[in-house]
Amino acid sequence: MREITRRHGLPLIFDEIVTGFRFAYGGAQEYYGVVPDLAAVGKIIGGGFPLAAVVGREEIMRHLAPAMEATGEFVQQAGTLNGNPVAAAAGLATLAELRKPGAYERLFANGQPRENGARRGGETRGFPGAGRRGGAGLRIYFTDRPITDYRATLTADRALHAAFTRELLERGIVKAAQKIYVSLAHTEEDIQRTVQVFTAAFEALAEQRS
DSSP: OHHHHHHTTOOOEEEESSSGGGTOTTHHHHHHTOOOSEEEEEGGGGTTSSOEEEEEOHHHHGGGSGGGGGGTOOOOOOOTTTTOHHHHHHHHHHHHHHTSTTHHHHHHHHHHHHHHHHHHHHHTTTOTTOEEEETTEEEEOOOSSOOOSHHHHTTSOHHHHHHHHHHHHHTTOOOOSSEEEOOTTOOHHHHHHHHHHHHHHHHHHHHHHO
16 A cells, blocks of 8 residues: 555555544554554544544645745635644543553453354354444444445445344344444443343344345
């Protein structure tokens, strides 16, 4: 990836609005060992507060500095919540928690039972390979194809996925349209409860299909 962008003189830009600190303290770039020229980081950096950041190489970021206004190379960056003290405080507190020893080990350990529960629950009820985990995020795909890229995700049965999401909601588990995340705040009881609900939701789908 890096070699291709350099060959064509293009900046390598990562959109880490979702992945961000869910993979590693250095984001997906640390996790995969590829450092981009620019990266957009949001959501988790503020621990749920409205906060985001753009980071990158000095030779690019320098153009945002007010001192560049007189040079003709200044690039204006503005945002409604720029400098928001509450969001900034929440961001610093979030980063402090993620820096604590063992934070990511615990985060990934929280996600493993949910991935296993989704896989086992799906496979034993006729929905093979339902769970796919990336960092602290879990996605459910109803397809028999290996999920290796975006095109593969398009083979998933969306109607079945929507029905699964409704079954979870009826049992007290709220899941976004695609993803479900774990956090350091989740307890062992939370995790086991989620796995139990996954199993019940798969059972309900299997009954509806039979």
